[in-house]
Amino acid sequence: MSQIPLSHVLFLSTGLFFIGLYGFFTRRNMITMLMSVELILNSVNINFVAFNKWLYPQQMQGLFFSLFIITIAAAETAVAIAIIINLYRSHQSVDIEDADEMKY
Amino acid sequence: MNASSILFYLLAAGILVMGFLAVSSRKIFRSAIWLLFCLVGIAGLFFWMEMEFLAAVQIIVYAGGIVVLIIFSIFLTQKAGAELPRPISRRKIFSAMAAVFGFAFTYGLIRQFTFNENTSEPLKITVSEIGTKMLATGEGGYALPFEVVSILLLAAMVGCIVIAMKAPASPQKAAEKQKTIKDIQTPVLP
Numbered sequence: 244m245s246q247i248p249l250s251h252v253l254f255l256s257t258g259l260f261f262i263g264l265y266g267f268f269t270r271r272n273m274i275t276m277l278m279s280v281e282l283i284l285n286s287v288n289i290n291f292v293a294f295n296k297w298l299y300p301q302q303m304q305g306l307f308f309s310l311f312i313i314t315i316a317a318a319e320t321a322v323a324i325a326i327i328i329n330l331y332r333s334h335q336s337v338d339i340e341d342a343d344e345m346k347y
Numbered sequence: 348m349n350a351s352s353i354l355f356y357l358l359a360a361g362i363l364v365m366g367f368l369a370v371s372s373r374k375i376f377r378s379a380i381w382l383l384f385c386l387v388g389i390a391g392l393f394f395w396m397e398m399e400f401l402a403a404v405q406i407i408v409y410a411g412g413i414v415v416l417i418i419f420s421i422f423l424t425q426k427a428g429a430e431l432p433r434p435i436s437r438r439k440i441f442s443a444m445a446a447v448f449g450f451a452f453t454y455g456l457i458r459q460f461t462f463n464e465n466t467s468e469p470l471k472i473t474v475s476e477i478g479t480k481m482l483a484t485g486e487g488g489y490a491l492p493f494e495v496v497s498i499l500l501l502a503a504m505v506g507c508i509v510i511a512m513k514a515p516a517s518p519q520k521a522a523e524k525q526k527t528i529k530d531i532q533t534p535v536l537p
Binding site for chain 1: 362371379385392393425447477492496510
């Protein structure tokens with residue numbers, strides 16, 4: 244593990260972050276946008292763990308931050324999917340362009 | 348170049364390729380499956396970094412929970428096998444440009460910065476140590492965030508139930524429905 248410089252791991256996480264960003268901009272279906280957000284959150288997790296391992300190997304803050312981020316991402320996904328399914332019930336569509344009013 | 352670094356580069360290439368396929372595939376079910384492989388690849392990366400507990404949590408929560416939830420919501424809201432409409436090419440070009448320039452800018456900054464990497468012997472993290480730290484209230488304990496996250500999960504659960512609950516129909520409509528059901532259920536005997 245020590246032969247890899249930290250910047251290569253950061254290349255991976257930066258690439259994953261901007262791939263998620265690209266998906267978030269181009270997709271117009273809410274479920275696929277949610278998937279892009281998952282990619283972005285995972286790239287942040289990789290960053291936390293890499294900084295923990297490479298810069299401060301005697302501590303474990305990065306591990307705890309990643310655990311809490313995973314928990315919050317799970318809660319966020321559950322609420323988002325409940326909203327999407329409810330929106331589908333009222334609008335018959337999960338396209339972001341069709342959801343242009345807050346109350347139906 | 349030893350086996351460990353080859354493994355890292357393979358995992359990294361796999362994660363990036365599968366992540367890109369997940370955001371660019373036009374069949375929504377396939378893109379969910381690519382996302383699943385990408386998340387499993389990230390769990391493999393955590394294993395490679397000797398964070399076994401985090402890798403297990405990643406597999407359980409992401410691959411076992413979130414992706415299954417996404418696949419079920421696809422089944423509930425989409426026509427299976429239908430292709431998503433092609434994004435407008437102008438939007439596609441500008442998004443790609445934003446992503447590429449953002450990546451170049453960020454990675455340029457990272458390259459300039461010199462990290463003073465600490466090569467001391469890494470801490471061997473056991474699960475019991477994580478559990479003790481998670482509930483410790485003293486120095487370096489995480490009892491407060493743990494409790495806050497538990498409240499957040501409870502709130503999310505209640506919120507999901509309230510959002511997804513069917514709105515109760517007005518009493519008049521409900522009575523009409525009852526009546527039609529009764530008509531169907533008791534056929535007129537000859």
